[in-house]
Amino acid sequence: MDDTSKQDSTHSIDRRSFIASSLAAGVALRSGKAEAQAARPSSRPNIIIYLADQFRADFVGANGQNPSTRTPNLDAMAARGTNFTGAICNQPVCSPSRSILMTGRYATETGVWHNARPIDPSLPTLAGELRKAGYSANLIGKWHLAPSTEAEGGGRGYVKPEQRGGFLDMWEGANEFEWTTHPYEGTIYDADGKEITFKDEYRVDFVTDRAERFLRQKHDKPFLLYVSQLEPHFQNVEHGTGHFVGPKGSAERFANPFVPNDLKSLPGNWQQELPDYYGCCEAIDKSVGHLMKVLEEEKLANNTIVLFTSDHGCHFMTRNEEYKRSPHNASIRIPLIVQGPGFNNAMRLDEVIGNINVMPTLLEAAGLPVPSSVKGKSFMPLMTKPEARSAWPNRELVQISESMTARALRTKDWTYCVLDVEGRREQEFAQKYVEYQMYSQAADPFEQVNLAGRKEFRAQAAELREELKQMMQAAGEPPAEIVPVTHYP
Template sequence: MRPDARPNVLLIMADQWRGDCLSVAGHPTVSTPFLDRLAGQGTRYTKAYSATPTCTPARASLMTGLRPITHGRVGYEDHVPWDYPTTLAGEFTRNGYQTQAVGKMHVFPERAQLGFQNVILHSPLGILRSARRRGLDPDLVDDYLPWLRLRLGRDATFFDHGIDSNSWVARPWDKPEHLHPTNFVASESADFLRRRDSTKPFFLFASFNAPHPPYDPPAWAFEQYIDAEMPDPPVGDWTAGLAEWAKPWDPTAFVGEVSDKTLRRARAGYYGHMSHVDSQINFLLEELAHRGLRENTVICFLSDHGEMLGDHHLFRKGFPYEGSARIPLILHGPGVPAGEVRDDVVELGDVMPTLLEAAGLGVPETVEGRSFLPSTLDAADPRPWLHGEHTLLGQSFQWLTDGHEKYVWWSGTGHEQFFDLDADPTESHDLVSSPGTEARVGRWRDVLVGVLRGREEGFVSEGHLVAGRPVRPTLRRRTVPRRGDEDPLPA
């Protein structure tokens, strides 16, 4: 049987990787030489976003091509079944691709395959704890832990160093580097390349948990940053409004001003993870080349969301601000221009139609995302704006951006924010009450009213935004997606 000549697809996902954390993007501290090279050989997108920036809702958008209001996940909530009939992997499987996932899935039930023919699972600490609370053996929801025990003994764990999975506490990895979860994902992905069916094209999803906490990269990666020069994180003129949620004594808090020493260690752990992932991605790409597969493989690198990392005294994710919502995105492969940098506004829901189109496959009618293949973007009208949201701190953060400006509405209090991203990319200056911005803010507000009209929370009444409505992270899924492009920003 002759091999199928259709392109292979390798989707590489990191978890919690900020959009500005690539040295090719000008980051002053982090070093990512191999991703920089991939970007130089392909196309990098500077305005890529996670519309619901935490793990589960972001991955739902990635795997379904649906907007958050359609797939129903508008915040973070565990134990909600993933019962979507049409998925990214399912379409590749249906069209004769061999499909494999390795690493973090963060779905429920934990062994749900989402259309993949096979999954080698690494479940992070929070999922393993949840399994124990539900009376499940953690080995049933994770493949990395039994793999580790085969090498270190039956009592081995990857969290006995005590670092929490949502903490700013950091320390170097306490075991041999080849046993790190990052290496596990890369090596198991490389092994798939060895034992795959060579007569079929493949879709491989290599999903790293890093740089998500625990901040425990190998010592070499941690140590190269602990004494590195790091600019102070931005602190906006609006941060006083977050004081009621501050918990500086809680290392898992969303809000808190921490010491310079603590923040330096957290950043060293975070950036160290990135350098480690960067090197392991290079290992995987070299394996791809070694097996003669590189030239006919579409490669996409991205993250599910970012990390505030002390910006504006905020940590973790779920926020509408750039550190949380903007993600790295690189596309490489047949037909993708080399060395191109684009500022089109794209999002995770666009990945499914992009990769299907790159493989020459049809895009299901249910998909709401838009392909970001450069040739497709050049032939289409630009997206006028992107709507994002997330429930957090007892309310819903609703936001809109066209890549140049951003409007934010806090549903709990009705507080509004307006940022000029071109002049102020760190969102340090809230212009909502500044002279000359009233009309612009009003136009963005009108767009949000249109987006939220008819929502079950009751965010809109008689054409106006209504604050103080109860919110929840999972809503009723729309049975029929709202099709069509976003309306232009009112003149």
């Protein structure tokens, strides 16, 4: 080869090298830009958790069990998104259930195994994890995860920043909302403790107005917004159990409504309280519809996950001396409807899902890692992977406090509950339990016949007993003895 040929060959090789290196650089640059864009907080979905306190799952019309309920907006949400009809709470009382929702841990692990206890500040929370990824974390309404007395460093109203579980951006709430407000007047507090008052406006509408105000603001980062309504929870009173207060005229509009089958054969106060409860649920539905409209108007709807749920249900004093704190479906079944990116599947799933699984699910939906300490599991695979549905355990541990120290196992087929053998109510754990209640979900979904102690079900009870003991230990509880009951109560 002559010098000219060598030179041309060298130039050709150089040109090829340059083109190749340029292409590689371009790919790397584009890849880098793509990675940077993917990592940018603004590319992540906004998240709204809308929690309606003490809202029964069967009071959502889309769940097809209640002809009197009026929830067209929740029904539309269920039609667009995914309706998890087998959802339950892992502790049927306000503070413990909320602590589970925020941490993906059991109530005995969060420190909030009883109402009005502060959440363990060392635990990762949904708000904290999202803020680390560039989100703002914002709350409007009820918190109930700070100490309830000034002697403990807390109170019913203002909540100190270190007690907010990571909600360190906009804060407009009260620790015990049911005591600082009433249905048509009250006070909440901003991040600095300044009072925000309302009067002559229904409480649901007031909270909705504050949420709309937030959504219409300019947002330069993705947001988590926790809209925590009190309704349909009863209004607390100083003495007694409290009463439900719907918008004015509710009692007349919902007179003689449908009575759920789990209530109608049992004594309780549902006869007096159901009409206003229906009114409260209708007000919540209108609120949800209004905020959905705001999302559309602000062009936020396509990139916002909206999750509607409750912290527990309501049995209207049919199972114990108040409204919840029992293992029955009326207490533990909750609505769980999700729409938005990753959830718009027009799908209904009936797997048994505890609210312990909400926190890791939302982190996965946002493309974020789940802390290794979290006990809950994301249920996102249930929507896309048939093998995930077949492998889903369909069993949840329910811890019960205040009315009794009890533990329950809820599966698709059974509810199995054990009670502290000494009958104590204010214990975090018990060392010894006795079988207390057992219901067949297939044969008796309204839980009218307690099978605990029936001879023909002892083999099934023994199997459930061992499963429950294993789940209790997996939740970090000390080993406990469960005594079989041998008589039919």
